[in-house]
Amino acid sequence: MRALAFAAALAAFSATAALAAGALEAVQEAPAGSTEVKIAKMKFQTPEVRIKAGSAVTWTNTEALPHNVHFKSGPGVEKDVEGPMLRSNQTYSVKFNAPGTYDYICTPHPFMKGKVVVE
Amino acid sequence: MTHAYTKVRQALCYGSATLGAAALAALIAAGSAAAAESHGVATAKAAAADLAAGKADDPVVLKAAPINARRVFVYDPKHFAAISQFYMIDGDTARVVGTADGGFLSNPVVASDGSFFGQASTVYERIARGKRTDYVELLDPQTNNPIADIELPNSPRFLVGTYPWMTALTPNNKTLLFYQFSPQPAVGVVDLAGKKFDRMIEVPDCYHIFPSSNDTFFMHCRDGSLLKVGIGADGKSQTKRTEIFHKENEYLINHPAYSPKSGRLVWPTYTGKIFQIDLSSQDAKFLPAIEAFTDAEKKEGWAPGGWQQVAYHRESDRIFLLGDQRAASKHKAPSRFLFVIDAKTGKRINKIELKHEIDSVGVSQDAKPQLYALSTGDKALYIFDPETGKEVSSVNQLGAGPQVVMTSDM
Numbered sequence: 073m074r075a076l077a078f079a080a081a082l083a084a085f086s087a088t089a090a091l092a093a094g095a096l097e098a099v100q101e102a103p104a105g106s107t108e109v110k111i112a113k114m115k116f117q118t119p120e121v122r123i124k125a126g127s128a129v130t131w132t133n134t135e136a137l138p139h140n141v142h143f144k145s146g147p148g149v150e151k152d153v154e155g156p157m158l159r160s161n162q163t164y165s166v167k168f169n170a171p172g173t174y175d176y177i178c179t180p181h182p183f184m185k186g187k188v189v190v191e
Numbered sequence: 192m193t194h195a196y197t198k199v200r201q202a203l204c205y206g207s208a209t210l211g212a213a214a215l216a217a218l219i220a221a222g223s224a225a226a227a228e229s230h231g232v233a234t235a236k237a238a239a240a241d242l243a244a245g246k247a248d249d250p251v252v253l254k255a256a257p258i259n260a261r262r263v264f265v266y267d268p269k270h271f272a273a274i275s276q277f278y279m280i281d282g283d284t285a286r287v288v289g290t291a292d293g294g295f296l297s298n299p300v301v302a303s304d305g306s307f308f309g310q311a312s313t314v315y316e317r318i319a320r321g322k323r324t325d326y327v328e329l330l331d332p333q334t335n336n337p338i339a340d341i342e343l344p345n346s347p348r349f350l351v352g353t354y355p356w357m358t359a360l361t362p363n364n365k366t367l368l369f370y371q372f373s374p375q376p377a378v379g380v381v382d383l384a385g386k387k388f389d390r391m392i393e394v395p396d397c398y399h400i401f402p403s404s405n406d407t408f409f410m411h412c413r414d415g416s417l418l419k420v421g422i423g424a425d426g427k428s429q430t431k432r433t434e435i436f437h438k439e440n441e442y443l444i445n446h447p448a449y450s451p452k453s454g455r456l457v458w459p460t461y462t463g464k465i466f467q468i469d470l471s472s473q474d475a476k477f478l479p480a481i482e483a484f485t486d487a488e489k490k491e492g493w494a495p496g497g498w499q500q501v502a503y504h505r506e507s508d509r510i511f512l513l514g515d516q517r518a519a520s521k522h523k524a525p526s527r528f529l530f531v532i533d534a535k536t537g538k539r540i541n542k543i544e545l546k547h548e549i550d551s552v553g554v555s556q557d558a559k560p561q562l563y564a565l566s567t568g569d570k571a572l573y574i575f576d577p578e579t580g581k582e583v584s585s586v587n588q589l590g591a592g593p594q595v596v597m598t599s600d601m
């Protein structure tokens with residue numbers, strides 16, 4: 073699990089660098105008023121959120137089982153954005169720069185699905 | 192016989208390792224246990240007679256006999272090595288009659304009409320790294336020459352310890368279905384007749400593939416239901432969930448037995464409760480569940496365990512389950528006993544002491560079946576008569592960590 077989390081973290085770093093100017097941008101500090109999504113009981117508790125272009129979503133894992141947020145490449149997403157594995161109470165934020173619908177999963181639990189609709 | 196001898200002598204004389212699978216097979220058989228030894232003696236006698244008669248040596252590449260019900264395919268994933276191996280064994284003579292190479296964690300398939308065997312596999316351009324290629328390969332079972340090599344786009348295979356029902360053939364052997372886990376559950380459709388990858392079917396969070404017809408298969412879902420999937424024409428697949436048939440704390444093993452010919456799915460839990468589902472009508476009919484062990488036995492620690500822990504013989508409607516006394520969470524450790532159960536009544540017919548640490552079982556589907564007991568630790572296949580419970584023969588030196596036994600229900 074440690075190796076997996078490490079690999080995921082590496083992937084996230086490279087994705088962040090490559091996508092700094094893209095539609096999705098992993099950010100260290102979420103801007104004020106960003107939307108919160110809690111992760112608990114093997115689920116994204118708010119599986120669909122609607123936000124305005126230019127704002128951010130922050131995910132917080134609230135359980136011991138590690139989870140992440142993983143946007144696969146596809147329409148509107150140039151390259152995979154695979155967030156690091158979050159341990160309990162860790163967070164991850166992504167800023168959305170362009171309108172569209174962005175589906176995501178948790179890498180080791182592909183049945184965990186969520187969606188960010190950017191208007 | 193003389194040909195087999197020829198290859199052995201040739202290999203021995205020239206010390207060549209490039210003579211092909213047949214020569215290797217003959218060597219393995221010659222260096223093998225009881226049943227194979229007698230073959231070695233017979234071969235030596237025939238060779239001596241040929242020599243005395245002044246018969247000229249005539250080296251050829253051998254062909255295996257056509258697949259029959261007692262052709263056993265043993266797959267060795269070699270404990271997650273990048274390159275794996277298949278052994279083709281004739282159950283009657285307990286001889287290796289051929290080998291084939293595989294890539295990383297192959298999923299083997301054997302055609303029910305004996306026309307081919309093959310695998311969905313994965314290779315990398317620098318042994319275990321570099322560009323990844325997933326592909327489906329079909330081999331002629333007599334020459335072991337490839338008859339199809341179909342690339343799967345975007346490396347969709349699920350890399351997992353080999354579960355036989357993660358890749359399956361439709362009953363007409365014209366379509367191969369394989370499972371994708373990440374980034375989302377899906378089933379890949381490979382058109383074997385047209386020798387091309389067809390498409391991915393998105394499915395909910397369900398696992399395993401049990402084809403019940405040429406265009407229908409079932410899966411087992413996270414919520415405890417089965418999913419029926421109609422492959423459909425022109426990419427229009429339909430899905431329908433059954434009722435939830437087991438509780439959340441009933442853990443179904445990764446190696447159920449499935450008979451495509453009868454549509455019977457036999458699915459044990461960690462504790463030896465056996466769910467049976469009849470898929471023959473293209474709808475799931477849940478049969479009454481069976482308990483393999485009494486409450487008293489469960490208290491004494493009896494539980495199923497191993498890799499392929501269960502086999503099902505279609506004609507006699509019998510279940511063969513590996514079991515032993517074990518601590519909780521030791522469900523992947525081998526078993527020393529085999530429980531023969533009447534699938535209809537749930538009654539125990541026999542308890543066979545295997546006298547080896549057995550990880551996987553298989554059964555031939557002929558009228559008087561052979562039972563195949565594979566030991567990953569011993570790297571050996573022990574062949575039993577399930578009626579008498581007696582070990583008839585064995586084949587050793589089967590790679591590094593053989594785990595999967597497959598036969599063809601012909």
Ligand SMILES: [Cu+2]
Binds near residue numbers: 140179
């Ligand atoms: Cu997760």
